[in-house]
Amino acid sequence: MLNIRCLNKIAEAGLAQFPQASYQFTEQAGAEDAILVRSADLKEMDFGAGLKAIARAGAGTNNIPTARCSEAGIVVFNTPGANANAVKELVLAGLLMSSRPVVPAIAWIESLGSAADLAQRVEQEKSRFVGTELKGKTLGVIGLGAIGILVANLAVELDMQVVGYDPYISVDAAWKLSRQVRHAESLEAVLKTADYVTIHVPLTPQTKNLIAASQLKLMKTGAVLLNFARGGLVQEDAVLAALAARQIRGYVTDFPSPALAGKRGVTLIPHLGASTEEAEENCAVMAAQELIDYLENGNIRNAVNLPDVVMERSGQARLCCFHRNVPNMLAHISGMISKQGINIENLLNRSQGEFAYTLVDVDTPAVEEIAATLRQQPEILRVRVIV
Ligand SMILES: NC(=O)c1ccc[n+]([C@@H]2O[C@H](COP(=O)([O-])OP(=O)(O)OC[C@H]3O[C@@H](n4cnc5c(N)ncnc54)[C@H](O)[C@@H]3O)[C@@H](O)[C@H]2O)c1
Numbered sequence: 001m002l003n004i005r006c007l008n009k010i011a012e013a014g015l016a017q018f019p020q021a022s023y024q025f026t027e028q029a030g031a032e033d034a035i036l037v038r039s040a041d042l043k044e045m046d047f048g049a050g051l052k053a054i055a056r057a058g059a060g061t062n063n064i065p066t067a068r069c070s071e072a073g074i075v076v077f078n079t080p081g082a083n084a085n086a087v088k089e090l091v092l093a094g095l096l097m098s099s100r101p102v103v104p105a106i107a108w109i110e111s112l113g114s115a116a117d118l119a120q121r122v123e124q125e126k127s128r129f130v131g132t133e134l135k136g137k138t139l140g141v142i143g144l145g146a147i148g149i150l151v152a153n154l155a156v157e158l159d160m161q162v163v164g165y166d167p168y169i170s171v172d173a174a175w176k177l178s179r180q181v182r183h184a185e186s187l188e189a190v191l192k193t194a195d196y197v198t199i200h201v202p203l204t205p206q207t208k209n210l211i212a213a214s215q216l217k218l219m220k221t222g223a224v225l226l227n228f229a230r231g232g233l234v235q236e237d238a239v240l241a242a243l244a245a246r247q248i249r250g251y252v253t254d255f256p257s258p259a260l261a262g263k264r265g266v267t268l269i270p271h272l273g274a275s276t277e278e279a280e281e282n283c284a285v286m287a288a289q290e291l292i293d294y295l296e297n298g299n300i301r302n303a304v305n306l307p308d309v310v311m312e313r314s315g316q317a318r319l320c321c322f323h324r325n326v327p328n329m330l331a332h333i334s335g336m337i338s339k340q341g342i343n344i345e346n347l348l349n350r351s352q353g354e355f356a357y358t359l360v361d362v363d364t365p366a367v368e369e370i371a372a373t374l375r376q377q378p379e380i381l382r383v384r385v386i387v
Pocket residue numbers: 058059060061080081083084087142143144145146147148165166167168169170173200201202203207228229230254271272273274275
């Protein structure tokens with residue numbers, strides 16, 4: 001039996017992926033083979049020696065200590081794109097809420113209750129809630145990954161001018177982007193030209209406080225900043241100062257904090273970007289399938305600390321080695337196997353940065369001794385045998 005521990009509410013469709021004959025769910029810390037998580041913070045968590053993988057049912061992995069996981073031979077997965085449409089739709093709501101004051105207008109009408117002169121007061125006072133149109137305004141999109149692309153393309157459909165910035169854009173992403181999206185050479189160029197700026201980059205040590213006082217100063221007077229990516233990307237004190245100085249008109253964010261609560265110009269949403277039935281199901285199913293293929297076949301799809309490594313099963317056993325990306329590892333692993341007179345049926349090795357992963361299919365199930373010897377190597381972080 002393999003033990004799966006869920007640290008957040010995971011959609012039923014995802015949990016149903018795990019066959020009951022070979023998987024059980026546990027709440028016991030330290031007993032798990034794999035963890036399924038959404039936003040729970042694992043950064044200070046101790047991991048049991050048996051933990052082989054963590055899957056984030058979502059895009060951001062800043063709640064997972066990925067470097068520590070790699071050192072312990074734990075593969076960290078996420079579910080790229082699985083909730084992108086849900087976020088795109090909420091960004092649209094954010095754009096509409098910041099161009100048309102519908103939220104205060106609804107609050108006002110609710111405050112009137114069923115007053116007899118309701119219709120009359122509506123027509124008399126509605127001019128307090130005049131807005132502007134998105135059509136013709138410029139949207140700056142920072143980060144053109146799964147979400148940024150959808151937001152940029154949607155804005156083109158809304159007849160907005162769109163300017164995008166992503167120095168690391170993938171070729172695949174570039175193909176999906178509307179040709180009407182203008183390419184900005186720098187973050188500064190986006191900030192200077194946009195009426196609305198929306199951020200869609202991961203939170204990493206490099207992107208922390210991406211938008212701070214000096215970036216906010218570049219923004220057009222009266223512009224709106226939308227942050228559906230992570231709170232730490234925007235320096236809150238600087239945003240509050242920019243709002244107070246009327247440098248920017250609004251800050252719409254999916255990441256509330258005590259400092260932002262109740263402040264003029266701030267719209268707080270309780271981290272609902274991915275909270276649709278469809279996105280929760282997509283993420284849960286994708287995360288579960290990634291874990292199952294890794295636990296049962298050693299295959300890796302959508303890990304953040306290793307590249308994709310997928311090989312058809314052959315032979316009688318599979319050795320799965322998570323190791324450092326240093327010279328001679330492949331020669332060492334294959335040499336150890338051939339020294340025992342064992343035939344290698346198939347082998348696949350891929351690396352990403354400091355780490356690498358090797359799958360070896362062999363023609364005998366009797367490879368535990370080889371695995372035990374390989375585990376002695378300091379460069380080898382985890383060896384699993386799958387028969
Ligand atoms: N509000 C929510 O519920 C919610 C849901 C999903 C994702 N998110 C957040 O949104 C982020 C983006 O999600 P995604 O699915 O689009 O991820 P993604 O990996 O598909 O795209 C991220 C893009 O950011 C780009 N990028 C990285 N650093 C950059 C920089 N300094 N400047 C400009 N671009 C940069 C990358 O090249 C990549 O194209 C996630 O990391 C997560 O933090 C939030």
